[in-house]
Amino acid sequence: MLFNSLVFLFAFLPVTYVVFWSLRSVRQRHIWLAVTGYVFYGYWDPRFCLLMAFTTLVSYSAGRGFLVTTDPRARRALLVVPIVVDLLLLGFFKYAGFLTRSVNDAADLFGWNADLPILDVILPVGISFYTFHTITYIVDAYRKDIVPTKSFWEFSAYVSLFSQLVAGPIVRFRQIEKDLANLDHAERRAGLAVGLSFLAFGMFEKVVIADSLAHYVDPWLMGYERLSTTGAWLAMLGYTFQLYFDFSGYSSMAVGLGLMFGLRIPKNFDSPYRASNPSEFWTRWHISLSTVMRDYLYIPLGGNRGGESKRYRNLMITMLIGGLWHGAGWTFIIWGAFHGALLIGYHMLSGRGITAHVHVGQVVTFLLVVVGWVFFRSTDVAMAGHMLESMFTPTAGDLPTGSDKFAGLIVAAAILSTVGPNVFEYHRNFRASFGQLLVAAIALGTSVALIAGSRDSPFLYFQF
């Protein structure tokens, strides 16, 4: 089910909301959130509910194990087993096809015939996100950063929480455990207005801005071989803003939905295209992922300790894995490596006292990020190469129809994403005044009209 669908807005959400607030005990509310999470997820393909239930059960059992044992070997086993199970599932569903194809290709290069059967496995929506939820839970429990919950329903509600189930943010248990534990004391009225406003703004970002850009970006990039230099730049700029508003919109909706149910889901975007260097970019873009990668990968690898070369190695490994997390393909690995190189380059320069004026830094960072998106968006390396060639060498070709309108949309999106306040900044002083509610009502009405006009396209991050 999509947030930006009529069935979600006018059937699932009202029913879930009314029943939730009519329940009194925390246990009832946990059960209801867990059940609705499975309904929400099963609407796409009920078979994969079993997979999520299995992951939930394994991680919950491990959590219970941490509560009863202090033996270091047992605790280590409780850490390793569920993580291996999660990673095996993720590996099978997400990377098996890529791995077999890569082995076959590599064998071909050397003139061998590996001929491994190609596994065309359907990628369960959101598996990358909910496995991260369970892994971070297990690691935090092992590190004693959290006390694992005894309530199966509380944990189940955390994993299958519909607002952040399929595309994040990657909410760590410790970030919402207080809210989950106090759900019976949550105040309905306090969260409703601000939650609806977040939802409306997020919907507007996705449906009105991102999908309007997609109207041009998708067909243009489908015929990327024919694009001129201007066309290639417009297409990539369009995609740059489409991706941001699509994912930021989803995250804002997740925050809004969380607030409506008494849960404070953390911010996932902070106007990333305002960043003046690559390091700052990653503190503003997909914040929940970059902090998870920092806390559960970069720091355990050694982080900044051990000198510059180790720091750069750790950065590169983290970014490569971050790239691979996004998708099983060489383009994502190159994208990760590209950002790893940017971060290393930035730290080398700044370590030597070489810095740029903030606005120069913003422009350069933005352009480098756009170049990175070429790999991220391309279906294969050949497409990425072709696009970069079109962008950086004068290329004659098409400027498809509607380029004037497309350029107008890009300018509007650029202003909104850099100069305008982001959704969190807008809501900083939210007091549910009539004027603020009116703006939200207009945003919601506009979005619903566009959804009804066939703008119920999936979120880009669903594929990850």
Place this chain on the structure above:
Amino acid sequence: MQARLPKSSRHRRHYLAFTALAAASLVAAELAARVDDWFFDSVPFLSNPSYADLLTTRNDGIRIGVPGKKWKKVQLNQLGLRGPDVARSKTANCQRWLFLGASETFGEPSIPEGDYPSAVRRGIPIERCIEVLNGSFGGLDLPAISRWYDVVLSDLDADVVFVLPPSHFYLSDRPPAKSQRQLPVESAPRATVTITTGLRELVSQSRLIERVKDSAEVPAPLQRIRTKRWIEKELAQHPTDWPFEEVPTDRLDAFHEDLATLVSLIRSHGAEPVLITHPVRSSSPPRPEDHPDLFSMRAYVPKAPESVISAFEYAAAERTRLLGELEDVRIVDAAKTMSGRRDLFIDLVHYSEQGRETIAGLVLSKQLQTHQGSYDAVQ
């Protein structure tokens, strides 16, 4: 410090505020629908296009598509047909394929390129020059298709004419008439809304409501009650032996005869006819899950019970195959591949996206394979 308002006043204020917000939301939605249509589809902001606007009457009394006209996501080209612009004269060294049929071929109006001829167009290899024209409109029965082709579309000099013959018209109270048929203005009966005239006018002009009607389905039980009432009303106007008890062979013969006429007509204009058997979502005999679709179709042909509709569709597909054998006409057997597969349809006869891709794939695999030799010769 302000005095606290009494509870009833606060309630009234809340109610007023909520009403104002709801009204603002609705107005914004209506404006957004219009801006969206204007921005992306160039539909004038204040106009209220309908299916009827797609058609106009020529000086000789023939009704045709209006070149360039738009309605929902349907864009007629300069020939007045659904699809991108194509010159009236065929491009040198190119083939031209023309698709004839009713609403199944015309496609979904609320989806851009929501017709299977568009899927055919997209599937043609880049090195092959083939122009694909969709010469269909909703509500066309076979005699109407024949006349429409004979008088208007034959001028387009198609090399291959694909016919997806709609068969359910032959289950109406009277079979399709053989002469003077026109493009129908309405493709389907519309549900009447019994509300005050002013409000009805407002509702009928709202693009927001039109969008919601397109994207939101009437709940099945409600739809069923509505259809049941309609059928009961129709049955009450006729004697008890009026409904068909079994597949009417005279109607099948009429279908066969009309299709044979169209095949001859296409050949007389120098084109090659290709028949596509008419696939349906139901199996024959129907499975329990097929009944809602068949029941909905019965609203259009109340004379035919569900089992007869299903059996007739399968019999008509068989007759199409038979005609192919008798007249040496190539057959794309979509019914064989698709009938009974629920995922390929959105109702009994209209296709889902996957269905459109499937039927296009069948057309392409049959026709490209067949014409490879002649294409190579042309090149």
